[in-house]
Amino acid sequence: MATWLLSTFVLAALAPWLHRLLRAATPWVLATYAAAMAVHLATWAPQVADGATPRVAWTWAAALGIEFSLRLDGWGLLMAIVISGVGATILLYGGGYLAGDRRLGSFYMFLLLFMGSMLGVALADNLLLMFVFWELTSLSSYLLIGFDHERPAARAAALQALLVTGLGGLALLAAVVLMGVAGGSYEFSSLLSRGDAIRGHASYPAIIVLVLLGAFTKSAQFPFHFWLPNAMQAPTPVSAYLHSATMVKAGVFLLARLTPILGGTAAWQVPLMLAGGATMLLGAVMALGSDTLKRILAYSTVSVLGTLTMLIGVGTPAALHAAVVMLLAHALYKGALFMIAGAVSHATHEYEPERLGGLARIMPWTATSAGLAALSMCGLPPAFGFIAKEAFYESTLGASGWSTWLTSAAVLGNVLLFAVALRVGVMPFTARATQATTDAHEVSLTLWLGPALLAAIGILIGLSPAVCDARLVVPAGAAIGAGETPPRLALWHGVGPALYLSGLTVAVGCAAFAMRRAARLAGIALRKPAAWGPESWYHGCVAGMNAVATWQTRVLQNGYLRVYLWTTLVTAVGLVGYALLRGADLTDLPLSWDLHAGETVVCALILLATAAAVRARARLAAIALLGAVGYGVALIFVFFGAPDLAMTQFLIETLLVILFVLVFYHLPPFVIYSELAARTRDAIVATAFGGMMALLVMAIGGGHDGPRVSDYFAERSLGDAHGRNVVNVILVDFRAIDTLGEITVLAAAAAGVYALLRLRGGRARLPRIAVEPRTTIGSAKRERAETAGT
Amino acid sequence: MTSVILTTTARLLHPVLLITSIFLLLRGHNEPGGGFSGGLVAASAFALHAMAHDARQARRALRIDPHVLIGVGLLTALSAGVMSLAAGAPLLTGLWTSVHMPGLGEWAIGTPLLFDVGVYLVVVGITLLIILCLSEAE
Structure with missing residues (x-):
């Protein structure tokens, strides 16, 4: 049964090529495949009728005790035969119904993807695995309802079905976890004998509510029924297969499957x-x-x-x-x-x-x-x-x-x-x-x-x-x-x-x-009262959610870089400062003033450059001075034996200069719009953040006993990871998954930057950066004065 | 504005910077360096090229679209991680083997190096994607 399940997914991936290769013969080939599956599953029937429940399992997340387990019992077998048998007729019919459509290849792909997912729901023994397949059926249903994606009605119906069943899916996930906790297992087969424990568990009412939410949304029960008639925007083979014969039965299937565990x-x-x-x-x-x-x-x-x-x-x-x-x-x-x-x-x-x-x-x-x-x-x-x-x-x-x-x-x-x-x-x-x-x-x-x-x-x-x-x-x-x-x-x-x-x-x-x-x-x-029915609640919820999202975006993502910075810094100062005051011993900070000459000079340079950058009246000067600060910090890294950090810092500073040179001509004239009050506020925030960081570093540096992770890394680096450069070994081996995440984020950010630079106006053109003197304190006043003056 | 001094210097520096970047990448496991700094150096080589000539010349010198570099880099890093899965170990576990190189003795080669190559490619790709795009916008 695992072979059939996996081969259906493989076939789904190959379907577009298969279609290009076989053309009109494709539906017959695919239907034969599904029919063969139905017949083969049917040959298991006598064995299952005798009480056998064949089960296969692979390790999935061993640390959590979760297995990729499939199990064939009578109920799953019946459902699997329906899925594959009806699927065979649908694949054949779909090939005829959409004959000549250029998207027929992707249609087969989505349909087979659904067939595999639904088989997974029927055969999974592990609750979490079942949940994964359950969500996959919702996703493939979304793709299939919105198959005619040029039509707004089809898109709206697809989204509605996805949101309603997705909501239920979330509830179901919570139910699955609660059941797993209450019953001590995530396997249906093990839970079958622990029904009493679950029914007596404190979270039993919550489990019921969540399971019902999941099953009712999926199986279009009142008051969640409205998405199903709307899903008729899908091509007819999809309606026949997903929205009558199989997918909408998933909720009922699950309810029945859980009846021995939760019922009675x-x-x-x-x-x-x-x-x-x-x-x-x-x-x-x-x-x-x-x-x-x-x-x-x-x-x-x-x-x-x-x-x-x-x-x-x-x-x-x-x-x-x-x-x-x-x-x-x-x-x-x-x-x-x-x-x-x-x-x-x-x-x-x-x-x-x-x-x-x-x-x-x-x-x-x-x-x-x-x-x-x-x-x-x-x-x-x-x-x-x-x-x-x-x-x-x-x-x-x-x-x-x-x-x-x-x-x-x-x-x-x-x-x-x-x-x-x-x-x-x-x-x-x-x-x-x-x-x-x-x-x-x-x-x-x-x-x-x-x-x-x-x-x-x-x-x-x-x-x-x-x-x-x-x-x-x-x-x-x-x-x-x-x-x-x-x-x-x-x-x-x-x-x-x-x-x-x-x-x-x-x-x-x-x-x-x-x-x-x-x-x-x-x-x-009856349609008139139905206008106030559950579907209008759905529209109300969606509209409300959109309104909240709009409001929240307007507040948090208002487009002013300085407001972002301000918000981030103030939040960081507030939270970290609170944690420092509560948790750290600030009386015993390792303060020492015995700097050697080189350090003293570099520190003085950094301070001087910072002060000058703040007071700079020209952009070029400000950039150069900030660069000086960066190089100074890099020198400090050199003094304290972090050549990797120093090198990277030097390189970044250099590239920053190149970037500034490139955008230099596009920037608006360098004018200081902010008034003294705004600058004072910014100075306070900046000083607070700098002071907080300094305190944080000192609090971390001092008063720390016990083993350090850096010692562990230094010790294991050469032996375990064949590298003497601990920093790099951490990056590419010990913490490689962090690095993988970081480069992925970087790539995504680069795509965003690229889109901003390139796609605006549809051709290579750097957008003019607008001068927006609005949010600084006092600017509104000045603006009013200016309007009054003109 | 093409400066003879800049173009000459850039021509001389270009291979040096590229070799330096490879050098940094390869020695990163034992000495200061690594895929990130190596990638930045390589990117600066092409940025220099772009400033000495123009972005189109730099793209021609690069031969590969930065987008492709990013994608290939991510896939390389990921494949280094998946190899250990195939070997039955958790994702991104370092796998090592020893290679005898004539004149250099025993060298340990492992998937972390491949991972670092991926990082290198991603960094080069991202930096140049942004720099070339900006310099084309002029």
């Missing part, structure tokens, strides 16, 4: 049932009130995600089992319906189901797959969706509390989804032909084969559920705490309450479909 308490179950139920109904209602095919499907996905969350919240073995069945059935029919919607829009350039009709004759293959998928979505026999819905009803009927409420909500949600399924899966093909559909045509093989396969599999499993029940569904349920339930999936369950409810659903669903015009009007009426 009211604190876990009640929020899940409430949020799930609300999301289920809200999604179904919004689906009915939406206009375009993809938005309708997106809201119906939200609804099903709510159902899954609710079932995990109910938490009985039957409910968890039903969640597994529902997840599989939904991935099959919704993936197919999304692809069909894309194919229909591709053929007709029409996006609203009400304007479509009569496509059954024109697009027979697409229509057949749509019919089969809609059958499953409606929950009619013999489709797999029927079995899923029966399991759903049975589990809500058998729930220990709130059974009536849950069942009513379930029926209502299914009724609405029934109507939605007729609207998107049947009506465009059977209704009277419209203008948009008269010159439509059947889509190419790559566009109908994928959905046809998924829809057909949905029917096949429905006809003989035994093919996946004992090997896939039951082990998946067992892995998330459903226990060893006997295989129970069957098309015919006998007459019972569930069947009555199914009949009721069909009857009321047909009525709802007949009244779809009214339902739509109701849905549209």
Whole structure:
């Protein structure tokens, strides 16, 4: 399984070249790869069903006890098969959907990147590793939603999805760390047996809140559902894959995976049932009130995600089992319906189901797959969706509390989804032909084969559920705490309450479909209150954050170098001075005045040059005098046996002179604008900083006992690092990672300088440095006086 | 404004400065020097060239774009660190081997030297990126 995971990432990196090499054959090759992965994973099923959980692990951060560990249990296996299997159809479909697009190579890359990340989420045993993959799915989702990055709407939707899921990701990271602390391990497999310790831990409530935040944002649960319909800006293959079949299931997947560890308490179950139920109904209602095919499907996905969350919240073995069945059935029919919607829009350039009709004759293959998928979505026999819905009803009927409420909500949600399924899966093909559909045509093989396969599999499993029940569904349920339930999936369950409810659903669903015009009007009426809904909170938060950032930038980054310097120096003096006064013994400073002649002369020179530089009336003089100060300091380094420092200081001073010469002609005339008050203030700050530094050096130099790091370095330098020059050995060996960081920062800073110099005005031109006498004290007064004078 | 004295001096000094910079780089591990100061000296050689002639001449003498130098330098330093990863040691652990050079005896050669070469290249690249850009702006 590690091989498949890593090879998917490698393939993602190679995808653009592969595409250039193979052209039209690329989707077939990639789809074969994904299908082979699905089949190979399926061959593990009997072994996993027998209770085996193959695990591989490599050392990752040994000091923290973190391993790069993968583990295949029933739940992960089911998810991995869905990811790779649906992925195969999507890769094929995507190649046809975006055929001729020049960015197709990067599309394959992003899609495979996502596939690898999602497989990682499904297979990771280490919580932190799972988190890394989790974030990678958010990132690849961002890239894919914003694939048409020329469109502002796509960019906005991509950013929204990234911010919402990213927020949840941060919460999840905190939850992971807390769980690791409470349970004493970061491995799912070890935590499984420590559920009691975690449930009894003081941070259990915090863990729940954070996990729910992470899972609800990812799986678009109310009140975070709004990003998912907006994410329909993505190309249709992406919507089908990420935003219905797999990525949005990651939250539900995690909730189920954590149920044996965190579940079984009211604190876990009640929020899940409430949020799930609300999301289920809200999604179904919004689906009915939406206009375009993809938005309708997106809201119906939200609804099903709510159902899954609710079932995990109910938490009985039957409910968890039903969640597994529902997840599989939904991935099959919704993936197919999304692809069909894309194919229909591709053929007709029409996006609203009400304007479509009569496509059954024109697009027979697409229509057949749509019919089969809609059958499953409606929950009619013999489709797999029927079995899923029966399991759903049975589990809500058998729930220990709130059974009536849950069942009513379930029926209502299914009724609405029934109507939605007729609207998107049947009506465009059977209704009277419209203008948009008269010159439509059947889509190419790559566009109908994928959905046809998924829809057909949905029917096949429905006809003989035994093919996946004992090997896939039951082990998946067992892995998330459903226990060893006997295989129970069957098309015919006998007459019972569930069947009555199914009949009721069909009857009321047909009525709802007949009244779809009214339902739509109701849905549209709901948009008005929805304007104050969670999405407006999101916009409010983003606007607020931007306002704070603008304000903070204006205060901290106001563009005046002297204010930066001033702020930095005053802060340093304040903080270091405070630490010195509190922590250091300032009565016993090693002051000594026995300087030898050379030192005395250099010190005097430095002081003289400093005084002269302060009073200089010409820029050249000031530069030369500052250079003299620098060389003087370098000489002091020489006296105290630091030739490396001295040499570097000499070189830097020399280069500084060159730099000054280069910019000299571009600088404005050297005029002293500041008034006496401002200069006095600056003098105070400068003196305070200099005095503080001197005190700091003396406090560090004196009164220090115990081993010194410099002794250690001097001792080990030749033996361990083969160098006699300790300074350089520290730079390139002992502290090499610091140096690496420094040169990286330097390079980034150089890029910034280069951009400032070069890119302004689009050609090689040094910007004129504006004269800004504003912020110095008294300048405003003078300005006013000048304005009054003129 | 091309001064004959400056161009002549620069022509004479250019190779001397470059050799000095390599010298500083190579001896840095045992005597004062190293990639940082060596890089600064090398940069000053080309800065001198730019002042004696002009920035375009200096770029031609440099042959390699400073951007490339920065990138190659960072990658060199990083690769010196990654080598130890490949050898199973933590990132940036110094790996050493001994080479016998005729006439010079045993010489210890290790990844820190490669790292220092990376620092050298980055410093040359950054300094010249800024200096050449500034002198072109005139």
